[in-house]
Amino acid sequence: MNEENASHARGPIGIFDSGIGGLTVAAAIRNRLGNEDIFYLGDTARVPYGGKSRQTVERYSVEISGLLLAEGAKAIVVACNTASALALEKLRSLFRAPILGVVAPGADAAATQSKNGKIGVIGTRATIASGAYERAIRLLRPEAQVSSVPCPLLVPLIEEGLLEDPITDLVLARYLSPLLEKGIDTLVLGCTHYPLLKTAIARCVPGVQLVDSAENCALALAALLRQESMQNPDPARTGHFRVALSDSSDAFLRVAERHLSLPIGEVELRSVQGSSPVG
Ligand code: DGL
Numbered sequence: 001m002n003e004e005n006a007s008h009a010r011g012p013i014g015i016f017d018s019g020i021g022g023l024t025v026a027a028a029i030r031n032r033l034g035n036e037d038i039f040y041l042g043d044t045a046r047v048p049y050g051g052k053s054r055q056t057v058e059r060y061s062v063e064i065s066g067l068l069l070a071e072g073a074k075a076i077v078v079a080c081n082t083a084s085a086l087a088l089e090k091l092r093s094l095f096r097a098p099i100l101g102v103v104a105p106g107a108d109a110a111a112t113q114s115k116n117g118k119i120g121v122i123g124t125r126a127t128i129a130s131g132a133y134e135r136a137i138r139l140l141r142p143e144a145q146v147s148s149v150p151c152p153l154l155v156p157l158i159e160e161g162l163l164e165d166p167i168t169d170l171v172l173a174r175y176l177s178p179l180l181e182k183g184i185d186t187l188v189l190g191c192t193h194y195p196l197l198k199t200a201i202a203r204c205v206p207g208v209q210l211v212d213s214a215e216n217c218a219l220a221l222a223a224l225l226r227q228e229s230m231q232n233p234d235p236a237r238t239g240h241f242r243v244a245l246s247d248s249s250d251a252f253l254r255v256a257e258r259h260l261s262l263p264i265g266e267v268e269l270r271s272v273q274g275s276s277p278v279g
Pocket of ligand 1: 017018019021022047048050051079082123190191192193
């Protein structure tokens, strides 16, 4: 590795989400690639993305990716399912750096793991309306029967910390019973927040395998860094974890911190609006 490549490989992995939920992806990446620096940017000023149009989500994603690359990110992980579903192609057309979303790794795992080919997908309204998971699963397994359900009430419940609560169980039963009736054996948790509800979801759909996009994204990132020879050259170090938000932190940051055991120190405040794209 020449000096320029080695210094690039020491750059952080830039991760972004519409808010705090993408910390589930950051936590999975830290567990797998503990020697890599991470710069996480949560767009808390403009969250939620889940009900916004493609044009808006693309614009936000371009602004944030430009900022992360200007900060020296060697690769970008779009932790937000909504942004992955709606803006990944746009980002790849504008930037040269490797850009990874959460949809393809999650779809890949679901297509591989399902035995009966009946796969459920849950996510925000925008993610489900985009059909991105369905397309990605069918690409790998054309005969798969994919049933998708938007679950707009789950993000607010999770942000309120109601992870083990009868109200959450009722809402889950309402959203998930149609999927059980379809005979799914695999369910994709297609939203950053849902891994925090894994226990309650598993209770509601006994016997169904849950596919956590966060875990699978971390695996795919490890493979991508290896393939591009972009791994941090020092395997023994502990990576820095830097968090920036576009609005002052909210209560959900502490919910996520507690449940994900992440070392979130000082949180920077960054303005992302109008950041200019760089290649
Ligand atoms: N991060 C979003 C996702 O994974 C959920 C929150 C939002 O709607 O912005 O789809």
